Structures are given as structure tokens and as C-alpha cells.
Amino acid sequence: MPLFWLILAVLGVALAGFILGRSRALGHAGGDSRGLHSLPNYYGWNVALKIMVPAFGLLVVWLLLQPLYITSQISEMIPEASVADGGSLGLVLAEVRRAAEGLDAAVASGAMTEEFARDVRADFADVTQRLKDAGQIVTGTITQPILNAAQSYRIMTATGNMAMSVAVLVLALAGLAWGLRQTGVSFRARNVVETSVRALLIAAASVAILTTVGIVLSLVFNTVEFFRLYPASEFFFGTNWAPSFSGRGGASDLGVIPLLWGTFYISIVALLVAVPIGLFAAIYLSEYASSRVRSIAKPAIEVLAGIPTIVYGLFALLTVGPLLMEVFGKEGLGWMQSGTSVMTAGLVMGIMLIPFVSSLSDDIINAVPQAMRDGSYGLGATQSETIRQVVLPAALPGIVGAILLAASRAIGETMIVVLGAGAAARLELNPFEAMTTVTAKIVSQLTGDADFASPEALVAFALGMTLFVLTLGLNVFALFIVRKYREQYE
Amino acid sequence: MYDAPKTAESTVSQNEIKFDCRDCQVWYGDTHAIKDVNIQIEDNTVTSFIGPSGCGKSTFLRCLNRMNDTIDVARVEGQFLLDGEDIYDRKVDPVQLRAKVGMVFQKPNPFPKSIYDNVAYGPKIHGMAKNKAELDEIVERALRRGAIWDEVKDRLDQPGTGLSGGQQQRLCIARAVATEPEVLLMDEPCSALDPIATALVEELIDELRTRYSVVIVTHSMQQAARVSQKTAFFHLGNLVEFGDTGEIFTNPNDPRTESYITGRIG
Ligand SMILES: Nc1ncnc2c1ncn2[C@@H]1O[C@H](COP(=O)(O)OP(=O)(O)OP(=O)(O)O)[C@@H](O)[C@H]1O
Ligand SMILES: [Mg+2]
Numbered sequence: 001m002p003l004f005w006l007i008l009a010v011l012g013v014a015l016a017g018f019i020l021g022r023s024r025a026l027g028h029a030g031g032d033s034r035g036l037h038s039l040p041n042y043y044g045w046n047v048a049l050k051i052m053v054p055a056f057g058l059l060v061v062w063l064l065l066q067p068l069y070i071t072s073q074i075s076e077m078i079p080e081a082s083v084a085d086g087g088s089l090g091l092v093l094a095e096v097r098r099a100a101e102g103l104d105a106a107v108a109s110g111a112m113t114e115e116f117a118r119d120v121r122a123d124f125a126d127v128t129q130r131l132k133d134a135g136q137i138v139t140g141t142i143t144q145p146i147l148n149a150a151q152s153y154r155i156m157t158a159t160g161n162m163a164m165s166v167a168v169l170v171l172a173l174a175g176l177a178w179g180l181r182q183t184g185v186s187f188r189a190r191n192v193v194e195t196s197v198r199a200l201l202i203a204a205a206s207v208a209i210l211t212t213v214g215i216v217l218s219l220v221f222n223t224v225e226f227f228r229l230y231p232a233s234e235f236f237f238g239t240n241w242a243p244s245f246s247g248r249g250g251a252s253d254l255g256v257i258p259l260l261w262g263t264f265y266i267s268i269v270a271l272l273v274a275v276p277i278g279l280f281a282a283i284y285l286s287e288y289a290s291s292r293v294r295s296i297a298k299p300a301i302e303v304l305a306g307i308p309t310i311v312y313g314l315f316a317l318l319t320v321g322p323l324l325m326e327v328f329g330k331e332g333l334g335w336m337q338s339g340t341s342v343m344t345a346g347l348v349m350g351i352m353l354i355p356f357v358s359s360l361s362d363d364i365i366n367a368v369p370q371a372m373r374d375g376s377y378g379l380g381a382t383q384s385e386t387i388r389q390v391v392l393p394a395a396l397p398g399i400v401g402a403i404l405l406a407a408s409r410a411i412g413e414t415m416i417v418v419l420g421a422g423a424a425a426r427l428e429l430n431p432f433e434a435m436t437t438v439t440a441k442i443v444s445q446l447t448g449d450a451d452f453a454s455p456e457a458l459v460a461f462a463l464g465m466t467l468f469v470l471t472l473g474l475n476v477f478a479l480f481i482v483r484k485y486r487e488q489y490e
Numbered sequence: 491m492y493d494a495p496k497t498a499e500s501t502v503s504q505n506e507i508k509f510d511c512r513d514c515q516v517w518y519g520d521t522h523a524i525k526d527v528n529i530q531i532e533d534n535t536v537t538s539f540i541g542p543s544g545c546g547k548s549t550f551l552r553c554l555n556r557m558n559d560t561i562d563v564a565r566v567e568g569q570f571l572l573d574g575e576d577i578y579d580r581k582v583d584p585v586q587l588r589a590k591v592g593m594v595f596q597k598p599n600p601f602p603k604s605i606y607d608n609v610a611y612g613p614k615i616h617g618m619a620k621n622k623a624e625l626d627e628i629v630e631r632a633l634r635r636g637a638i639w640d641e642v643k644d645r646l647d648q649p650g651t652g653l654s655g656g657q658q659q660r661l662c663i664a665r666a667v668a669t670e671p672e673v674l675l676m677d678e679p680c681s682a683l684d685p686i687a688t689a690l691v692e693e694l695i696d697e698l699r700t701r702y703s704v705v706i707v708t709h710s711m712q713q714a715a716r717v718s719q720k721t722a723f724f725h726l727g728n729l730v731e732f733g734d735t736g737e738i739f740t741n742p743n744d745p746r747t748e749s750y751i752t753g754r755i756g
Contacts, residue, residue, distance in 0.1 A: 291562065370560070371599035375662070377560060379612040379669055380589025389611070394602045 003063075006165050010055045013172045014048040017179055021047030024183045038190035046189040047179030049196050055172040059164070066160045070153060077149050092146070099150035100157070102131045118151060219468060222461035229455040230254055235462060241425035243445065243456045254459050256466060258425040262435035263467075266346045266421060267410035269431060273350025274410075275403055278357025285358070286365040287387055298362070305355040309415040316348040316420030328432050336432035338422070343431045345420035349413055353406045360405065364398035365391060397481050404478035408471040414439040438463050505532040508673060508703040509554060514568035516549050516558065523549045527568075527729040529722060531673075536699050538714040538735070539707045541724035542750065547707045548596055550724070551675050554705065555591035556584045572673075589616055592671030594679050596707070598658035600650030600665075605642050608650040608661055609633060612669035628668055635697070636664030637690030655682040663691060667698070674698060676706045680713065692717050711751055715739050723747045 025043035029035035036043070071093060078092055106112040111130055116122060124147040183189070227235070230252075238255020281301060285294055321339025328336040328343075336343075368391050376386040392399075414437075422434025423444065445460045452458075509531035516524035524546045531537050531554075539547040549558070556577060558564040570577045577587055589612075600608050609629045612618075619625035629646075633639040638660040642653070650661050659682050666674060676695070680688045695717050698704050708714050714721055715735060722732040723744075731738060731747045742748045 369599070371595065371597060372601060374557060374560060374595060375599040375601060375665075376611070377585075378555065378557060378588055378593040378595065379615065379665065380585055380587075380592075381611075381615050382585050385615055389615075390601050 006059070006168060007056075009169060010052060010059075010172045013055075013169075013176055014051045017047035017051045017176045018044035020176075021045075021179055021183050024180055025185075025187075025189070028183070028185050035185060037186050037188050038193075042189035042193050043183050043187070045193045045196075046187075047176065047183065049193070050179035050182075051172045051175035053196070054175050055168050058171055059168050062160075062164045062167070066157075066164070070156045070160065073156065074149050074153055077145070077152065079145055082143060082145050096146055096149045096153055099131075099146055100153040103127075103150060103154055106131055118155065122147070216468070219461055219465045222458055223465045226455060226458035226462045229458065235459070239427055241441070243459070252456055254455065256438070256463065258427045259436065259438045259441050259463070260466070261427050262342070262417075262421065262425065263411055263437040263439070265342050265431065265435060266349065266417060266437060267407055269342060269346025270349035270353055270410045270413075271403065271407055273347055274353035274357050274406060277350075278354045278406075279361055279399065281354065281358040282361035282365055283387060283392075286362050287383065287391070298359070301355050301358055303355075304351070305359070307352070309352065309413065310419075312348050312352050313415040313419030316344050316416055320344050320348055321420065324432070335430065338434060340420055340422035340434045341432045342421060342435050345417050346431070348420055349410055349416050352413070352416065353410060356406045356409060357402055360402035361395070361399050364395045364402065367398070368394045397484055401478040401482035404474050404481070408474040408478070411471055411474070412439060412467065414443060418443060438467050442467075505534050507531070508533040508535075508572065510569070510571040510574075511553075512569040512571075514550070514553065514570065515566070516546070516553060517565045518549075518561070519563045523727050524553070525727045529729060529732055531703060531705060532720065533703045534699055534701070535720055536695055536704045536706060536718040537720040537722065538718035539705065539722050539724060540709070540711070540714050540750070541730075543709075545724040546727045547724050548677050551593075551677055551705060551707055554673070554675055555588045555593055557588075557593065559584055589669060590671055591673040591675060592666040592669055594659075594663050594666045594674070594676040596677040596681070598655060598662050598682070600653070600658050600661050602649060602651050604647045605633075605650045605653070605661060606646040609665050609668050612665065616669060618669070632664040632668035633661075635667050635694050636660045637687055637694065638664060656684065656687060659683060660687060660691065663694070667694070671702065673703045673705070676704065678707050678709065680708070680710070688713070711739070723750060725750070 022040045022044035025036055026033065026040050033040050074096060075089060075093065078089070078096075082092060103112070103117045107114055107117050111133065124144045127147055235254055235256055237257065238253060239257045240253040240255050241258045242253040244252045285298055285301075289297060317339070321341070321344045324341065324344055324347075325336055325339050326332060328334075330336075372390050372394060373386055376390045381389070417437045417440045421436055421440070423436050423440065424434045425441065426433060426435050428435070442460045442463050445457055445463075448456075507530045509529070511527060511529045511531075514524055514527040514529075515522070527550060539551065541547055552558045553566055553570060554572075554577075558566055566578065572587070572591070575582070601611065603611070606629055609632050610625055613625060613628050619628055630639065630643075633642060638657060641657060642661075650658065653661060659679065663676070663679055666676075680691055683691060692713065695704055695706065706714075706718065718735045720733065721735040721738040723730045723738065723742075723746075725746050731742060731744045733743075738747060739751060742751065
């Protein structure tokens with residue numbers, strides 16, 4: 001039975017279970033729901049849950065385990081020789097799987113009978129030819145061991161799927177019986193549903209956390225791998241970034257300091273642009289603007305946040321860079337060599353961060369209770385005195401939190417840097433020089449043709465890890481500050 | 491019914507009029523919160539506003555220093571003459587008005603600053619102190635008048651928000667008197683205070699009366715009788731009755747006033 005139908009069948013049983021459980025509970029109470037411990041729907045849900053949870057649980061586990069089992073069975077069947085021919089066991093198994101799919105499709109389209117597809121003595125040349133005729137993609141010719149493996153693969157898969165369908169359906173029906181048996185006047189269906197809701201929420205949270213853990217672990221392992229190939233001290237304290245392009249070891253300098261400096265420098269420029277503008281915009285919007293202006297201006301600023309960063313990158317490359325060149329380039333002050341520079345990327349990134357700072361600060365300023373302002377006005381303070389001396393100090397920790405969040409976005413930004421800041425890793429003070437950042441280098445290290453096991457590629461993970469630790473630190477710090485601020489006026 | 495103190499009766503009616511309010515109306519959107527109120531508030535007098543919850547006492551009080559300006563939906567009409575000058579006139583700067591007409595709010599609202607800075611806030615803004623020593627003096631005097639000095643004198647640098655509700659209320663009173671307003675509007679200033687602190691605040695109010703005009707909103711009949719010389723009874727946005735406190739409490743004209751002060755409505 002195809003998976004889709006199986007799922008539908010279980011859902012169908014669950015629906016029936018819901019209706020049956022509900023009416024059974026009502027029946028027990030003589031049609032009066034006040035006699036029941038819980039509302040009738042809870043009994044329905046209880047039965048439906050007893051059906052769906054075990055059945056789908058089994059389904060998922062089965063779907064995960066069956067391929068593993070079959071693969072291990074099949075790999076035993078494949079002789080050493082064909083593994084050597086095919087390159088690696090993984091490739092041979094892929095070939096087996098492809099052949100099996102080809103057979104499936106051929107049977108489905110009528111080019112082969114089921115008996116022929118299962119015939120162990122079938123001639124592999126003939127099968128290959130027939131598969132090709134049926135329009136199946138077959139790489140080269142299928143060898144005898146592969147054909148045999150494919151045939152048993154097919155058979156095992158079919159049997160496995162059959163067994164799975166039966167098991168899942170039986171479990172669903174058992175769940176139905178169990179749920180219905182429980183249903184009675186004093187059964188606490190409401191509590192059961194409550195527990196399941198909690199379990200569902202915990203499951204969702206765990207998925208989020210486990211994925212994060214998985215990503216971090218993969219970063220850590222690859223970073224460790226990198227440090228086995230390249231000394232950590234040279235990575236952290238090296239002031240030169242010059243990966244060799246041959247890709248195979250050799251004399252690469254992989255010092256992170258120029259990249260961190262570039263990241264830091266560009267982020268500072270961006271924050272110098274974004275923080276004052278964003279903050280003042282937020283103050284204007286939350287304190288001065290009439291509600292009509294606010295209703296237009298706030299969404300208008302937030303549109304900035306919806307622009308994809310690649311568009312900002314284009315803007316940096318094609319508009320801001322040339323503009324800066326006119327003023328600071330050879331014709332102007334002569335500080336700038338080319339359109340890509342720290343200044344270009346920083347300015348554009350600052351524009352990108354404005355809505356980030358302004359909408360967060362706006363929320364924080366609005367959260368300062370009106371009573372604070374009233375208190376200040378009541379003492380004869382003007383609006384700007386009130387904002388400067390009462391509202392902003394009260395909101396300051398929150399605003400600092402917003403700025404730190406903006407900073408961690410600036411540090412993680414890639415596209416604008418790639419297009420606006422250039423690709424040269426430099427340790428310089430002139431903001432009109434091209435520099436580059438950690439993120440941009442991660443991209444260039446992985447998009448080259450370097451071997452993934454070489455330090456030149458693995459360094460990307462170490463860079464990613466560095467970045468992750470940096471932004472994590474900033475975020476934790478920001479959250480800490482924001483939390484402290486909550487305690488302020490309560 | 492309560493007996494008004496003798497002293498209160500003897501000092502009324504020879505004072506100048508501080509606030510002269512005529513045909514005052516306030517709307518919150520479509521809600522008509524204050525209807526046709528006419529009232530004269532005298533200088534060197536304590537005037538108390540009484541009435542059931544939601545009748546518009548706070549609303550009317552806030553009109554007197556234009557605090558309703560900060561509420562978008564609020565609309566105020568009528569004449570509010572302070573020393574003969576209409577406070578809602580274009581020429582009048584609400585900021586200066588509020589320095590002259592101070593206010594203690596119904597809910598204590600200390601700033602999230604130190605106790606010292608809370609009190610020093612007004613004097614600093616208005617440049618009342620020439621140096622730190624003078625400012626210290628102003629702060630101490632205000633806190634003493636607010637009957638809270640002894641409790642906070644050792645912790646002036648701690649946040650005002652960390653005080654108890656009653657302490658915050660007195661801190662706000664101290665903050666308001668620190669700017670030396672001519673008129674002090676107090677919205678239920680003793681709602682969270684124990685009897686001793688209440689007595690001290692009432693003492694302060696009596697002292698303030700010698701120089702200023704005080705308007706106090708209260709839900710305590712005894713308090714109104716104790717501290718005020720004039721009493722205004724509000725009901726559903728109307729000013730039902732206004733007169734000498736002794737008169738209102740012993741011999742009310744309106745049956746609604748009588749039922750309220752004897753506890754039958756409200
Ligand atoms: N900001 C506001 N927006 C809309 N309506 C308001 C607002 N403030 C007060 N009101 C309404 O105006 C009326 C008078 O309110 P007000 O606060 O003046 O009552 P009060 O006499 O001070 O009551 P209490 O003794 O409970 O403090 C009430 O009906 C209230 O619902
Ligand atoms: Mg009130």
C-alpha cells in the first residue's frame with residue numbers, strides 16, 4: 001500500500017475513533033454531557049490520539065529502520081570485486097537502488113512482467129536492454145551481482161512495505177479498541193488530552209533544540225578536524241590571510257585576525273549609521289508623530305527590512321561605491337582606490353539595519369508606561385526633557401539590547417560584504433580600503449574547487465565557529481540586558 | 491454625618507479666586523465625562539473633590555493643568571481661568587502652566603531613577619538650585635514635607651521604584667512639592683497610606699494652604715472633612731454640589747449628596 005494511502009487510512013480510523021469515542025461517552029452518560037468528567041469532544045480526541053500516536057510513531061520508526069536493514073542485507077550480497085569496480089560500496093548500493101527502481105518502473109509500464117523482474121536466472125544483458133528500451137536511466141550495463149542484489153532489494157522492500165502497512169493498521173485498530181474501552185463516565189479524558197498537548201509542544205521545542213545542537217556539533221567536529229591539520233595558534237593569532245589556491249595543503253596562511261578586523265570595522269561603520277538614524281526615527285515615531293503619520297511612516301521604514309540583502313549588495317556595488325569614488329577617489333580626495341571598500345559596505349549595511357534598530361527601539365520606547373511621561377509633564381518638563389531624562393533612561397537597557405542584536409546581524413551579514421567591501425583580507429585603518437569579513441571568506445573558501453578535506457576548505461568551519469561564538473556571545477549579552485530592563489519599573 | 495472642624499469654617503470666603511472654571515466639558519471620544527461644570531477654586535484653600543468612582547474627579551483635576559492634552563481622545567471645552575487668564579489659550583505654554591500647577595497622580599509613578607533624582611528632577615529642570623548643596627537642601631526639605639525623609643535618608647541613591655506602594659506615593663508627593671507649585675492637585679494622595687503617614691500628609695496639606703491653593707481628590711469622607719474648607723461633590727460627570735465643607739457634610743442641599751456621604755450611593 002503506498003504511504004499516502006496508509007496515512008489516509010490511519011487518519012480515517014482516527015476520525016472514526018473520534019466520532020465513536022464521543023458518542024460512546026455521551027451514551028454512557030445517557031446523552032447528558034454534564035454527567036461526564038470531561039466534555040464529549042475530549043473523549044473523541046482521546047480515542048483519536050490513541051490511534052494516531054502509536055500508529056504514526058511506528059510508521060516513522062519503520063520508515064527509518066527498514067532502509068538501514070535492507071542496505072545491510074544487500075551489502076552482504078555484493079562481492080568484493082564489484083565494490084572495487086564501482087569505486088566504493090556507497091556507489092554500488094546507489095547503482096543497486098537505481099536498478100531496482102528501474103525494474104519497478106519497467107514493471108509498472110508493462111515492459112516487463114513481475115515474474116521476469118523477479119527471475120533470478122535472468123540474463124543481465126537482456127535486462128539492461130529492456131530497461132533501456134523502457135526509457136530507464138541505467139549507467140552502463142548492470143552486472144550480474146548488481147542485478148541479483150537489485151532483485152532481492154525489490155523483494156525485500158515490497159515485503160517490508162507490506163508488513164509495515166499491516167502492522168500500522170493493526171496498531172491503529174488496537175488503539176481504537178483501547179481508547180473506546182477506556183471511555184466511560186469517570187475517565188479523565190480532558191487530562192489525557194492536556195498531557196498530549198504538552199507532549200506535542202515539548203516535541204516541537206525539542207526538534208528546534210536538537211537541530212541547533214546538531215548544527216553546532218557538526219561545526220565543532222569539522223573545526224576539530226581543521227585544527228588537526230592546521231595549528232590553532234596560527235589560526236587565531238595569524239595576521240595574514242593567504243590561502244593557497246592549489247587546494248592541496250601547501251603554504252597557506254590562514255590567520256583569522258584580518259578577517260575579524262574587517263568584520264569588526266564594517267560592523268562599526270554600519271552601527272554608526274544605523275544606531276543614530278534608527279533611534280531618532282524611533283523617538284520621532286513613538287513620541288512626536290501623530291497617529292496618522294505613524295501609520296504611514298512605520299510600515300514605510302519596515303519595508304527596508306523586507307529588501308533582500310543581495311539587492312542592498314547591488315546598491316552598494318552600483319550606486320554607493322561609484323558615488324563615494326567621486327568624492328574620495330582619484331578625482332576627489334584620493335583616499336579611495338576602488339568602489340569596493342569598508343565605507344561602501346558599512347554605509348549600505350547601516351541602511352539595512354535602520355529598520356531593525358528603529359522598530360525594536362520603537363517597541364521598547366512604547367513599552368515605557370505613559371504614567372512615567374505624565375509624571376514628568378506634571379512637573380513642568382518639556383517633551384524633549386521628558387524623553388531625554390525619563391523615557392530614554394527607562395528604555396536604555398532595552399535599546400542597548402536592540403543595538404546588540406543589530407550588531408550580531410551586522411557581523412553575520414554576507415551578501416553586502418561580498419559585493420560592497422571587496423575580497424582582500426587586510427589589516428588597515430583607512431576605511432576607504434577594500435577589506436573583507438569572516439562571512440565573505442567562508443563563501444569563497446567553499447565555492448572554490450578545493451578538496452573538502454583540505455585545511456583550505458575546513459577553515460570555513462573554524463571561521464563559522466568563530467562567528468557563531470561571537471554572535472552567540474552578543475545575543476546572550478543582549479538578552480541578559482533586556483531581561484534586566486524588564487525588572488525596572490514593576 | 492460628619493462634623494467639620496471649626497477652624498475650616500472660620501477661614502473661608504475671604505480668599506481670592508485662583509481657578510475660575512465655567513461651562514467645562516470633557517469628552518473621551520464619544521463619552522461625555524464632564525458636563526457643564528462651573529466651579530471657583532480659591533487661593534489659600536483646600537478644596538476636596540468627592541464622588542463615586544468613575545464620576546470624573548480625576549478627569550476634571552487633570553483639566554486644571556492640561557494633563558488631558560496627553561490623551562489623544564480627550565477633548566476639553568469651556569473656560570478655565572487661572573488668575574484671570576485662560577489656561578487653554580493659545581498663548582499659554584502648558585509646560586509653564588504645569589510648573590505652576592503641580593500634580594500628584596492617582597497611581598504612584600516614580601521614575602526609574604534614584605530617590606534623590608526623583609525629587610531633584612523638577613528643581614533641576616526649572617533651575618531652582620544654584621549648586622549641589624542647595625539642591626540637597628531642596629531635596630531634603632521636600633522629602634521631609636512628604637513625610638518620608640526618615641525612611642529614605644540612608645538610601646537616597648537607590649531606585650525610587652524599589653519603594654513600597656505607600657512610600658512611592660509619598661515620594662511622588664515630595665517630588666511634586668519640590669518644585670514649589672502655586673496650586674497643587676492631589677489625586678487620592680493617601681490611598682495607600684497608613685493612618686500615621688496619612689496624618690503627616692494631611693499636616694503637609696494644611697501647611698501648604700498657608701501659601702498655595704490645594705485641590706485634593708479623596709474617597710474618605712473623614713479626610714475631606716478634616717483637611718478641606720471647600721468640598722465639591724461630583725456625580726456622573728456633573729458637579730452636583732459645591733460649597734463650604736461644613737455645609738456640605740452637615741446640611742447638603744441635594745439628596746444625591748446626602749445619600750453619598752451617608753453611604754447610600756457610590
Ligand atoms: N483615558 C481615558 N480614555 C477614555 N475614557 C476615560 C479615560 N479616562 C477616564 N475615562 C472615563 O471617564 C470617566 C471619568 O473617569 P475618571 O478617571 O475621571 O473617574 P474618577 O472620578 O477619577 O474615578 P476614581 O474615583 O475611580 O478614580 C470614566 O467613565 C472613565 O471611564
Ligand atoms: Mg480618579
